[in-house]
Amino acid sequence: MPTTIVQPRHMARFACLGPDCPDTCCRDWAVDVDPATVRLWRNHPDAGWRERLAAGLRRLRKPDGSERNLVAMRPDGHCLFYTEDGLCGIQKELGAEAMPWICRVFPRGEQAEHDFLARTGSLACTAVARAVVGEDRSLDESLDGPIGPTLLALQPATTKPAFTAREAWAVRRTALAILGQPTWSWEARLVLTALLAGELATVDLVRGRQGLSSLLDRYAGASREPEPAGVAAELAAGRAQGTALLVPVLKAILEGAREPVPGKIVWAAFVSAALDRLGVTAENLDEAARRVAAVLRDRLDPLYADRPRSFSNLLGALLHQVRFPGERPKDALGRLGQAIVAFATWRILTAARLDAGVADPLEAAAEVAWKLGRHLAHSQKVLDRAIEGLSRAGGLEPARLLLLAA
Ligand code: SF4
Incomplete structure (x- = not known):
């Protein structure tokens, strides 16, 4: 039986909203x-x-x-x-x-081994989405049991090339610490997270686990240093190029609304209302991408300025949702790509809701998060399609992909 449970704080105190849930599962x-x-x-x-x-x-x-x-x-x-x-x-x-x-x-997702259990919460749950978007510290790690901060020191010996549950959790924990770094710009946090995912691909778990341990220590240490100069400015300067990358994402969202999956009717209606608001159709994607980029700037930048933790929490929750870092070190960059595309989808749909003048922006942002989480729980095709399109547009290069989240 697992004796150590590691989970985000919002899951340690999770309570189903029951009859008060506005969108029951x-x-x-x-x-x-x-x-x-x-x-x-x-x-x-x-x-x-x-x-x-x-x-x-x-x-x-x-x-x-x-x-x-x-x-x-x-x-x-x-x-x-x-x-x-x-x-x-x-x-x-x-x-x-x-x-x-x-x-x-539901909404627990679990990965267990020996005496260790890593638990996450699905964004498909209304209560989880509200906590992720609305509570600053919701993704902070909560430990129940004797485990200390050095998770990997308790790792049972193995020569398997795949991550153990404890290692996967340690990688996510490092990524979440970077994304939640409060004194860094959002752009610098994204860049360091992508560098971490990229470097993970070079880790050979068969030769030893020490490489992973020191890599994570190095990135955790870097995130405690002052922000590296110039990183944020460089990513911000490339923001205009990100407009072209919105095209494959918008196309995937449009096509995803036609998917024959459970929840299709709700998702299709929700997406259609948002895309109508933004004036997006299959015939005008290039022009629509420019309009969407402007709405993202006008509507989401103020929300970010007001609630930066909502953004880092949401991307962190999406990393949980897509099971970052994947099975093996080489999967990490691909999983980060999936989370970023999902995050871009959330940004677009949230911007549309805010543009429609909703009374409670945070509740609107949470609603998009749980509707998206619910759609992804049934089908990841919206992500696969967007990633295929981005690949054709050369948008999977980490430096370019990040523009979708910046
Ligand atoms: S979505 Fe979450 S809060 Fe709502 S009924 Fe289901 S488990 Fe409860």
């Missing part, structure tokens, strides 16, 4: 029912419940011939067991242990 999801729960439902001792539970199972045949069981949804998109008072009927009447495993653990 009991709607517009493909909720898998795990085999143990399927058995429990099929053999439930109460005949009435057995019948109801059977009606709540939707069986799908996968291309490989195996079976997938999902919770049936009503025509309005809600789970069949969702009750009028905004609660789960199964939990209320049969207890949490009768719920599908995924419903019990």
